Amino acid sequence: MSTIRDVSKLAGVSVATISRFLNQSGYVSKEAEETILAAIQKLNYKPNNIARSLAGKKTSTIALLVPDILNPFFPEIARAAEDAASRLGYTLILCNTDHNPDKERNYIDVLINKRIDGIIISSYTIRPEQIYALEAENIPVVVIDNAWHDTSIVSISTDNRAGGQMAAQHLLECGCRKIGHICGPYHIAAAKDRMLGYEDACSQQEWFTPSLMVYGDFSVSGGYHAMRELYDKHPDVDGVFAGNDLMAAGAMKALHELGVRIPDQMKVIGYDGIQMDMFSPALSTIAQPIYSIGELAMTYLDQMIKEKPLEKKSYPIDVQLIVNASSRLP
Amino acid sequence: MSTIRDVSKLAGVSVATISRFLNQSGYVSKEAEETILAAIQKLNYKPNNIARSLAGKKTSTIALLVPDILNPFFPEIARAAEDAASRLGYTLILCNTDHNPDKERNYIDVLINKRIDGIIISSYTIRPEQIYALEAENIPVVVIDNAWHDTSIVSISTDNRAGGQMAAQHLLECGCRKIGHICGPYHIAAAKDRMLGYEDACSQQEWFTPSLMVYGDFSVSGGYHAMRELYDKHPDVDGVFAGNDLMAAGAMKALHELGVRIPDQMKVIGYDGIQMDMFSPALSTIAQPIYSIGELAMTYLDQMIKEKPLEKKSYPIDVQLIVNASSRLP
DNA sequence: TATCAATGTGTAACCGTTTACACACATAGT
DNA sequence: ACTATGTGTGTAAACGGTTACACATTGATA
Numbered sequence: 001m002s003t004i005r006d007v008s009k010l011a012g013v014s015v016a017t018i019s020r021f022l023n024q025s026g027y028v029s030k031e032a033e034e035t036i037l038a039a040i041q042k043l044n045y046k047p048n049n050i051a052r053s054l055a056g057k058k059t060s061t062i063a064l065l066v067p068d069i070l071n072p073f074f075p076e077i078a079r080a081a082e083d084a085a086s087r088l089g090y091t092l093i094l095c096n097t098d099h100n101p102d103k104e105r106n107y108i109d110v111l112i113n114k115r116i117d118g119i120i121i122s123s124y125t126i127r128p129e130q131i132y133a134l135e136a137e138n139i140p141v142v143v144i145d146n147a148w149h150d151t152s153i154v155s156i157s158t159d160n161r162a163g164g165q166m167a168a169q170h171l172l173e174c175g176c177r178k179i180g181h182i183c184g185p186y187h188i189a190a191a192k193d194r195m196l197g198y199e200d201a202c203s204q205q206e207w208f209t210p211s212l213m214v215y216g217d218f219s220v221s222g223g224y225h226a227m228r229e230l231y232d233k234h235p236d237v238d239g240v241f242a243g244n245d246l247m248a249a250g251a252m253k254a255l256h257e258l259g260v261r262i263p264d265q266m267k268v269i270g271y272d273g274i275q276m277d278m279f280s281p282a283l284s285t286i287a288q289p290i291y292s293i294g295e296l297a298m299t300y301l302d303q304m305i306k307e308k309p310l311e312k313k314s315y316p317i318d319v320q321l322i323v324n325a326s327s328r329l330p
Numbered sequence: 331m332s333t334i335r336d337v338s339k340l341a342g343v344s345v346a347t348i349s350r351f352l353n354q355s356g357y358v359s360k361e362a363e364e365t366i367l368a369a370i371q372k373l374n375y376k377p378n379n380i381a382r383s384l385a386g387k388k389t390s391t392i393a394l395l396v397p398d399i400l401n402p403f404f405p406e407i408a409r410a411a412e413d414a415a416s417r418l419g420y421t422l423i424l425c426n427t428d429h430n431p432d433k434e435r436n437y438i439d440v441l442i443n444k445r446i447d448g449i450i451i452s453s454y455t456i457r458p459e460q461i462y463a464l465e466a467e468n469i470p471v472v473v474i475d476n477a478w479h480d481t482s483i484v485s486i487s488t489d490n491r492a493g494g495q496m497a498a499q500h501l502l503e504c505g506c507r508k509i510g511h512i513c514g515p516y517h518i519a520a521a522k523d524r525m526l527g528y529e530d531a532c533s534q535q536e537w538f539t540p541s542l543m544v545y546g547d548f549s550v551s552g553g554y555h556a557m558r559e560l561y562d563k564h565p566d567v568d569g570v571f572a573g574n575d576l577m578a579a580g581a582m583k584a585l586h587e588l589g590v591r592i593p594d595q596m597k598v599i600g601y602d603g604i605q606m607d608m609f610s611p612a613l614s615t616i617a618q619p620i621y622s623i624g625e626l627a628m629t630y631l632d633q634m635i636k637e638k639p640l641e642k643k644s645y646p647i648d649v650q651l652i653v654n655a656s657s658r659l660p
Numbered sequence: 661t662a663t664c665a666a667t668g669t670g671t672a673a674c675c676g677t678t679t680a681c682a683c684a685c686a687t688a689g690t
Numbered sequence: 691a692c693t694a695t696g697t698g699t700g701t702a703a704a705c706g707g708t709t710a711c712a713c714a715t716t717g718a719t720a
Contacts, residue, residue: 014671015670015706020668020669020709048443048445048705049444050380052706052707054674054706056709069408069409072402075405078424091423093391093423093424113378115379252610257610280586345678346700347700356699357699359699377677384707
């Protein structure tokens with residue numbers, strides 16, 4: 001493995017000139033360029049990015065911290081972030097935290113030691129102090145899917161309450177006369193906000209009762225069991241809003257087993273807009289622009305890394321009602 | 331950001347002693363340990379891994395090259411590889427190549443420049459020469475889901491032909507009297523082998539005709555259209571083996587639309603064993619131990635990095651028939 | 661002709677670690 | 691008393707780049 005000094009020797013110019021040539025910085029004559037190029041090719045020289053990073057203080061590496069890449073929401077984020085990262089000349093480190101604060105802390109330490117240029121975090125469990133620890137080391141952070149208002153932390157997030165309201169409102173407009181809600185984990189702000197949105201839309205209806213809100217854990221099986229529980233308590237529900245698409249899928253599975261036809265007897269709507277093109281009937285949902293979120297996160301992060309000022313700290317993103325067969329009017 | 335020299339100064343010992351302490355190498359007295367620890371804490375010192383890598387020739391970073399993390403097969407691989415990597419003290423870089431040779435080449439160059447310790451590759455398009463390029467730079471490679479026999483390349487793979495045969499055989503045993511096959515892209519060895527397995531099982535049947543094999547592109551919509559085409563040509567098929575689970579899902583969607591009941595009128599089996607717990611009826615499949623594949627890849631890679639000899643070059647993994655509702659006997 | 665800017669190049673310090681080597685001292689074995 | 695071995699520490703040279711600074715040459719301008 002040859003070094004810049006080997007190239008320097010072979011080409012008969014100083015290492016500084018080679019470096020200038022490689023980085024297109026400063027002046028290099030035509031002749032020098034040619035001899036350098038020839039030497040590089042002859043030696044199959046590849047600049048060592050480790051050394052570059054040490055001297056230049058930039059690793060061209062960013063990290064993406066997610067709870068679990070197996071949750072279909074995150075591959076889409078990862079894909080978007082990676083596409084943007086690659087376009088901007090960064091490489092993407094993937095970290096799964098499983099909502100585990102120890103793992104989070106541990107990863108953050110490792111990433112600080114690696115002197116990554118920036119980090120995108122999606123986490124329900126992380127505490128602002130940990131973000132400040134990163135900022136103390138001059139590592140820019142963008143948080144997605146979880147906003148702390150009134151902090152200096154840059155975040156990209158959607159209005160879950162408005163989205164929840166939109167979902168419930170849609171079912172009302174479809175003519176549903178009793179709408180249940182499968183709620184995500186209470187300690188997750190997004191889940192709670194979506195539930196509040198549901199309440200905004202439904203709590204004044206004469207049929208409303210709190211037992212229409214059942215608990216799921218954002219997973220398919222959570223949605224499945226929640227749906228059975230809901231149907232047990234209220235066999236007359238004719239619409240259900242699940243706090244995310246995975247639970248909606250679980251609910252539809254339960255309904256299928258119960259012989260309840262969708263959308264004739266029951267309309268279903270989810271939340272997130274993850275890719276579920278294999279589904280039949282296709283699921284209505286409140287779609288977040290997942291790809292855009294990942295892409296924007298990377299874009300803002302890049303600006304922070306380049307020390308360009310950002311306009312705002314908090315970037316709200318709009319959600320969109322997608323009507324599909326699962327809630328289509330007869 | 332303090333350095334080892336700052337710690338050295340504050341603790342009143344040489345940098346060598348600090349380094350020995352940090353790496354638990356060589357002798358360090360109890361007293362030295364204590365003063366060092368105190369100094370580290372006081373300065374909030376974090377060892378710079380870039381410098382470490384430069385001096386030590388190890389980056390503790392490995393890369394995972396996949397076609398597309400959005401394909402549900404790969405998050406499972408990524409999760410497994412990342413779990414194992416993290417356990418072994420590595421960090422995982424994620425790269426999407428989209429089956430695009432240019433992107434592959436580009437990533438490989440970048441990764442060489444970053445002096446990653448090793449790389450796991452899943453690609454249908456990559457050429458052995460590119461792997462040799464990595465090996466020339468002393469970067470160990472493990473290839474998954476694609477074996478080149480008679481080469482020095484370490485690979486983990488399954489016997490797709492046997493798996494395809496198993497799938498078709500299963501449908502025969504279920505009493506199917508005319509079985510179609512939705513085949514993946516011809517240029518992908520795995521797809522072709524699965525098709526050959528199907529032929530092994532079915533080509534001697536009196537009902538067999540080549541037009542029972544239709545083409546899909548390993549995607550949901552590919553499977554959907556292939557199923558419609560197949561049903562068009564042969565409305566009397568009562569069993570279909572799709573070359574992967576995504577196409578099986580697309581096929582089931584098409585069948586649902588066509589009003590064909592599964593499994594009564596048509597039995598369906600897929601291939602891969604990706605997570606599809608939201609599906610109803612649940613899909614039968616030839617399951618690859620996806621998690622194990624990712625985990626083993628990382629394990630073997632670690633051994634290669636540590637220069638421990640590997641027993642073999644080619645690690646064959648067994649697949650398993652999973653019978654679910656989509657092919658259950660009446 | 662003197663002055664200046666633009667072009668082109670080289671020397672050497674620096675980035676923050678690891679580690680080979682030298683050295684000092686204690687303890688134990690002969 | 692002499693060696694060998696184990697323990698503990700420090701100096702300084704790597705690792706492979708970047709870049710500040712000094713210096714030389716050229717051509718244009720006053």
